[in-house]
Amino acid sequence: MKINIPYWGEELNISLPKQNVGEIVYPNTVELRPEKEVISEALKNPLNSPSFENFIKGNEPILFIINDAxxxxxxxxxxxxxxxxxxNKDIKFIIATGAHRGASKDEYIELFGNHYSELxxxxxxxxxxxxxxxxFIxxxxxxxxxxxxxxxFKAKKIVYITSVEPHYFAGYTGGAKSFLPGIAGFKTIEQNHALALKSTAKALITDGNPVREDIKEAYDLLAKNKQIFSIQTVLNKDHKIYYCVCGETHEAFNMATGKAKDVFSVEIKDKADIVVAVAPYPMDIDLYQSQKAxxxxxxxxxxxxIMILISSCRKGVGGETFLKLMSSARNPDDVFDKISKGYKLGYHKAAKLAEIMKWASLWAYTKLDPKLLENIFIKGYWNLQKAIDRALEIKGNExxxxxxxxxxxxxRVAPRILHKNKYIYSPTSEKIKSKKSINFDAFFDD
Known part of the structure; x- marks a missing residue:
């Protein structure tokens, strides 16, 4: 059986016996409306805010914040x-890079499309x-x-454009995350991201999530004397606009997270011994970003x-601090020992990887040198089919x-119900928690 896998604007093809093909999982399918209609309605009917047209009235300068590539x-x-x-307004744009590098010319063109030269x-x-x-505020x-x-900080009137998807430690992207980490100082980002090591910092969770709550508090310090209009989108599996909500940051964000969960929280029948994790464009930019997959x-x-990551890592590894920590460690346990002696931005990525490496094998098909990957406890392959075949050799007829x-x-794994002495698959919206976790809270003094 042929399986087609998206990879850097093209498709990879692998062959598998039919009996070895398990679940092929995509984000949930949702019903789409014309994108312009979805956005226009949201702009006209924002939450706890004037409409977009009324918001931009007058001659006051307007600062737009947009996400990077x-x-x-x-x-x-x-x-x-x-x-x-x-x-015809007095407008400026700032690209919310967080701690990432600045945008390249190609990325500027991607971000602004037809209006690149004008902006x-x-x-x-x-x-x-x-x-x-x-x-400092x-x-x-x-x-x-x-x-x-x-x-x-100096702007009085701000419009920001973002998208809301699950985020592995902040709960979701979007909302106030356009400000922290988006336009925050390095020290601020580093201190905030250190909270990602706490056990309550996880995907789909916002209440009680220390990272998200810290982001919200930092945003509120800035926003109290400003006019801010948010444009928050939720995309479908093909990156088409499924939903848009505008207006006050927190209210709009809370509405968007519900829609994002409908798309991206996907029920599976059971866990597997071999999982292929595809990081599609644009999250395949480097290994640092592909870690989310x-x-x-x-x-x-x-x-x-065995987990097999598929990502082009077209811009390399990314996150030099993360790479140095992983490369200097003798084994995954040593990663935690080094983090306990002092946190640097990027260490949260290393910790999340090392956590998995304690109970599973991590392989990867990328454009990175397998020797480099080996230094950070990842088995690299130049040939995806060989990686798949080898995984089946090790795990048997899985x-x-x-x-x-x-x-x-x-x-999320669906629960099972007992029926005539057999457990059967029972679809549900209830979330089943992973059994395997590391207690990172020991690194913090509460």
């Missing part, structure tokens, strides 16, 4: 729809490491020192199983599960 946010589509209303000189990429460009209850880009896929993998959009799909 590591996110699937449909920036160009939305800017195109807004263009007739904003083109190029009105746009900057946020630089988290440039201390002179980030202003206070501390959160967790002690996070909050620095935000001075362009955002690994973290989601662990929820579908049996203990002592079914392989394919998560075709593992970066955003959060699998």
């Amino acid at each position: 590591t996110r699937p946010t449909p920036n160009a589509k939305i800017i195109d729809l807004l263009w007739s209303k904003i083109k 190029l000189n009105k746009t900057i990429s946020h630089d988290a490491k440039n201390e002179s460009e980030n202003i 206070g501390k959160t209850q967790n002690g996070t020192e909050v620095y935000f880009d001075k362009l955002v 690994i973290d989601n896929s662990k929820l579908a993998l049996n203990e002592n199983g 079914k392989i599960m394919f998560l075709m959009d593992a970066s955003m799909t959060v699998p």
